[in-house]
Amino acid sequence: MANYIEEYCARIRRGGARGLAEKPVVIGQDNIYAMHYVPYEHWNNSARLVIVSTTPGHTHVRLAATVTEELLQTQAPGPRIQRENKRRVELGGRMVRPNLIRMLDHFRVPALISQPDATSLWDEEGFDSIQPLALLPHATTRRGLTFDGPLDELLDTPMLRDVFQREFLDRLPQYPRDALYIGLGRTAWSGLEHAVRAGLLRQQQLLGMMPVPTRAGSMVRYFLREVREADLSPNDPVRHRIAWLDAAHREMEAGVERLRAESIPSAQPRRLTA
Template sequence: MPEPLFSRYRDAIRGLDLSAVTAPERIPEAFLLARAGRYSTHYIPFESVHAQARVVVAGITPGFAQWKNAMREAQRALAAGAHDADVLRAARLAGAFSGAIRPNFVALLDAIGVQHWLGIASCATLFDADAGLVQVSAVLRHPVFVDGKNYSGTPAPLRQPFLREQVLRWFAQEARQLPDALYIPMGASVSATLDWLVEEGVIGAGRVLHGLPHPSGANAERVAYFLGRKERAALSGKTDGARIDAARAGLLAQMDALLAGRRG
């Protein structure tokens, strides 16, 4: 069930003039959740949790563009008379892994066998018929800005008390609702944060899938090599083929163990 937080912001979202919000510092104070020195975090309607989700894709935090897209979608849904739960679901899905990043992401998940874990033919349907099986999230659920700019992951959340508290307050709450899900971190800071949540008992041991290349276009060579679409001899000097090989082997072994454990 959605938290009551949305009810506090519903009217502010309805009345928000998005055209006037041209930068993070222009976000109205009504949406400010917390501030500590250079850091601020602002409400985004991302409270929807798919109770049946069996895969959680975790990024670092929504950026300003994603905040605007979510608010725009929430306004559209509210204007259409949608119920709160439907507004929140639509806002959270708006723009999730859109564009060129989506086919890369699907191919990476299929390559390690996540579709078998889910019992579907391909992870491509996670963005359509099987959308309820995946939770697209962020370890810092509500957008964090540093000096009015998108937080990029530095310093790592675990090294900054304000950020660590945000992880525990919002993301850990989601994770406790999805005890049987697998977690796919998008980036090194996210990986470290998920490992910490495993140590804290929030996420089960062995349920974090480390080592998938980020599916962005900027990471095209690593993705291509992981998927076997590029030979090792053709890699540029910036790509460590041995490291990718080891990550792939580890992920395949981990998925085999998870599937075997479920069958057992």
């Protein structure tokens, strides 16, 4: 694989974060899709929780350039830049991180990996226990908009399928066999189910699915039971997603309870055998 991080940093040194926005590092493109590099390579090979999204959005592309420019000014080495982009940028920003933290705390997920709360997962020390991961880690667009198509579309597009295989599926064996996985959105969840069918993950490792944690709209608020169906306006698009949101909530609850029960020692006395 080409050393994209060097070219990425070189462009920021020459033109700053704004210059990179005008001339991004292109991984691949055709008449419909484009893939732009963002630093994503860092992985926590002892991660106990893997949080899977579909692809970085425009906000994350801009945030990555800003964070990288800041780090370059402190003479940070490449590995540090990659780690900080994972920690501060991927699943980060005001539009995503707050709702993600609320959802993780709602289901008390951090307790499953011995962390006090979701905020601590992105602290310097707590971050080693999680791994943000994307099906398409290069920022992928479809006709200029962030790719949000179904997994079938991804698999039917050779450029996207190759990256999905190389940068997602092929990396899964790096993580512990007892790591837990959460999918953000239906495409990410489908990607995890695909990995199970391919024998790369066990079904028991899939904790559940949560909606993409954007601040726009009422989907996360409905998912967290902060508003009821009756509270939604007649034209709210969340009304068309209620069935899968309810199913996802039930599955997350069941997954967390299953793991919590497994972690509690049996109260039954062990029988002695002659």
